[in-house]
Amino acid sequence: MADNTGSNSADIFIAKFSSYIDLSEQEQEVIEALTQNSMTVDEGQDIILESEKSSSAYLLQSGWAIRYKVVPDGGRQIISFLLPGDIFGFRESLFDLSDDSVQALTPIIVHRLPAEKIAEICDSFTNLSLALTWARAREHAILAEQIVRLGRRNAYERLGHLLLELLHRLQLVDKAGSSEYYLPLTQEILADTLGLSIVHVNRTLRKLRNDKMIELDPKTRRLRILNKEALSERTGYDQSFLDQLGDPSRSPQEAIGSD
Amino acid sequence: MADNTGSNSADIFIAKFSSYIDLSEQEQEVIEALTQNSMTVDEGQDIILESEKSSSAYLLQSGWAIRYKVVPDGGRQIISFLLPGDIFGFRESLFDLSDDSVQALTPIIVHRLPAEKIAEICDSFTNLSLALTWARAREHAILAEQIVRLGRRNAYERLGHLLLELLHRLQLVDKAGSSEYYLPLTQEILADTLGLSIVHVNRTLRKLRNDKMIELDPKTRRLRILNKEALSERTGYDQSFLDQLGDPSRSPQEAIGSD
DNA sequence: CGACTCTTTGAGAGGAATCAATGAGCGTGG
DNA sequence: CCACGCTCATTGATTCCTCTCAAAGAGTCG
Numbered sequence: 334m335a336d337n338t339g340s341n342s343a344d345i346f347i348a349k350f351s352s353y354i355d356l357s358e359q360e361q362e363v364i365e366a367l368t369q370n371s372m373t374v375d376e377g378q379d380i381i382l383e384s385e386k387s388s389s390a391y392l393l394q395s396g397w398a399i400r401y402k403v404v405p406d407g408g409r410q411i412i413s414f415l416l417p418g419d420i421f422g423f424r425e426s427l428f429d430l431s432d433d434s435v436q437a438l439t440p441i442i443v444h445r446l447p448a449e450k451i452a453e454i455c456d457s458f459t460n461l462s463l464a465l466t467w468a469r470a471r472e473h474a475i476l477a478e479q480i481v482r483l484g485r486r487n488a489y490e491r492l493g494h495l496l497l498e499l500l501h502r503l504q505l506v507d508k509a510g511s512s513e514y515y516l517p518l519t520q521e522i523l524a525d526t527l528g529l530s531i532v533h534v535n536r537t538l539r540k541l542r543n544d545k546m547i548e549l550d551p552k553t554r555r556l557r558i559l560n561k562e563a564l565s566e567r568t569g570y571d572q573s574f575l576d577q578l579g580d581p582s583r584s585p586q587e588a589i590g591s592d
Numbered sequence: 593m594a595d596n597t598g599s600n601s602a603d604i605f606i607a608k609f610s611s612y613i614d615l616s617e618q619e620q621e622v623i624e625a626l627t628q629n630s631m632t633v634d635e636g637q638d639i640i641l642e643s644e645k646s647s648s649a650y651l652l653q654s655g656w657a658i659r660y661k662v663v664p665d666g667g668r669q670i671i672s673f674l675l676p677g678d679i680f681g682f683r684e685s686l687f688d689l690s691d692d693s694v695q696a697l698t699p700i701i702v703h704r705l706p707a708e709k710i711a712e713i714c715d716s717f718t719n720l721s722l723a724l725t726w727a728r729a730r731e732h733a734i735l736a737e738q739i740v741r742l743g744r745r746n747a748y749e750r751l752g753h754l755l756l757e758l759l760h761r762l763q764l765v766d767k768a769g770s771s772e773y774y775l776p777l778t779q780e781i782l783a784d785t786l787g788l789s790i791v792h793v794n795r796t797l798r799k800l801r802n803d804k805m806i807e808l809d810p811k812t813r814r815l816r817i818l819n820k821e822a823l824s825e826r827t828g829y830d831q832s833f834l835d836q837l838g839d840p841s842r843s844p845q846e847a848i849g850s851d
Numbered sequence: 852c853g854a855c856t857c858t859t860t861g862a863g864a865g866g867a868a869t870c871a872a873t874g875a876g877c878g879t880g881g
Numbered sequence: 882c883c884a885c886g887c888t889c890a891t892t893g894a895t896t897c898c899t900c901t902c903a904a905a906g907a908g909t910c911g
Binding site: 852853854855856857858859860861862863864865866867868869870871872873874875876877878879880881 | 882883884885886887888889890891892893894895896897898899900901902903904905906907908909910911
């Protein structure tokens with residue numbers, strides 16, 4: 334799935350689904366058809382607003398986005414990150430319940446999918462319907478992990494755990510090296526994700542650096558995890574929770590290509 | 593728990609789905625057929641174990657259960673509560689990823705549904721497939737709320753907010769009065785749900801009592817919320833998040849995603 | 852009447868928030 | 882070209898929310 338010459342924008346989705354489900358030629362063509370017309374959204378722009386009922390689903394081709402909610406006192410809680418290859422909005426597109434908002438963290442490219450289209454496709458192609466169900470299950474597992482992180486871990490563990498999860502998820506779509514990746518998050522975003530204050534995120538990040546767990550240059554935004562084993566151990570990160578969500582037949586290492 | 597006269601064990605599920613989706617006579621009969629053979633699980637027993645791959649889904653007829661995960665240090669985080677009318681295990685039944693466990697908090701009655709059966713039904717009955725999708729969306733909204741609760745609220749708000757959510761969810765299945773219900777939770781369960789210590793839950797509960805927000809008798813386990821408006825205001829509880837999940841006035845769009 | 856489990860209280864420790872202020876990098880306009 | 886304004890990262894000082902340790906009621910069960 335190298336994204337060089339002759340590569341297709343559908344590849345990332347096909348590769349992702351194929352890791353779990355066998356798609357027929359025809360089904361792959363359907364995905365290709367869906368990813369022909371892309372739209373871009375600027376950094377900071379909302380794609381789905383909390384109250385607005387959207388009737389589309391989206392395939393995220395590139396860039397990072399967040400799903401978030403605002404609390405009465407003005408605070409914000411980030412529910413989850415959306416990374417390349419992720420699908421979002423399909424739940425809201427069915428019922429009028431987009432209870433949370435989605436915002437681009439970087440410029441992103443998405444493919445919009447009208448609700449009718451999804452319904453149509455799911456009716457005709459069993460495996461695509463299954464792929465959608467799988468994507469939902471995956472999302473659920475990620476949310477459950479986020480709940481554990483917030484409920485039962487301290488700041489140090491939360492941060493380290495999140496950074497490991499992101500490494501892992503990015504590797505599944507070839508967007509990370511074996512232990513480093515581009516992390517386009519400000520400390521404020523991290524704070525709103527982990528239920529911490531910005532100040533405390535800053536201090537905890539320093540601790541991680543002092544402990545030689547990570548290297549992070551605020552300029553380049555390049556994050557390197559120096560000791561995955563130690564950090565996983567220290568933060569209670571269980572790789573298997575995402576392994577299940579990737580390719581069961583091959584080891585995760587194989588999926589890591591150059592980036 | 594089971595109502596006697598002429599009422600049917602399928603009623604709770606039919607009523608729940610009907611609040612959002614119009615089921616045909618035939619579809620209602622399918623549900624009735626599914627709820628004929630029930631099994632009971634004792635308090636404290638696990639229904640789905642973390643590692644064990646279960647290939648069934650379950651309809652929860654009566655009683656309370658929790659979905660939880662254990663962390664390396666021995667702690668436990670409760671992901672969500674399962675109340676009468678809820679469905680669980682259907683995600684795990686499709687893929688081998690039951691990443692969390694389910695345990696009965698009270699004696700419960702469930703109806704087991706083999707995975708093949710689900711697939712079969714979803715293929716044949718569009719609305720039942722839609723109902724399942726709806727149940728998943730509902731669950732997602734509840735998890736998102738839990739994330740906000742853990743990430744951006746203090747102990748007082750977390751507790752009050754949870755008690756309001758439970759009141760609301762129980763009302764949707766006729767298991768609560770206008771402002772009171774049976775709460776079969778120990779303070780330890782509350783602590784593991786809200787990411788707090790038992791001691792702090794105890795103190796916060798007392799504060800809620802002192803503030804005349806609630807009445808709770810540890811003996812009878814009867815909870816009464818004395819001032820819903822004040823408590824909602826104080827804890828940032830937004831009733832609409834669940835209203836959307838049970839309000840019959842909204843119409844669903846098209847069918848999607850058979851499984 | 853012990854052995855449990857669950858609740859309740861007290862005291863002290865500590866993790867994380869808040870308040871406050873400085874520095875660094877960047878784009879824009881005078 | 883440099884100053885001003887903006888966002889983001891950093892650090893110090895102080896406060897406080899929540900945890901941990903400890904121990905004592907209270908209800909239940911055999």
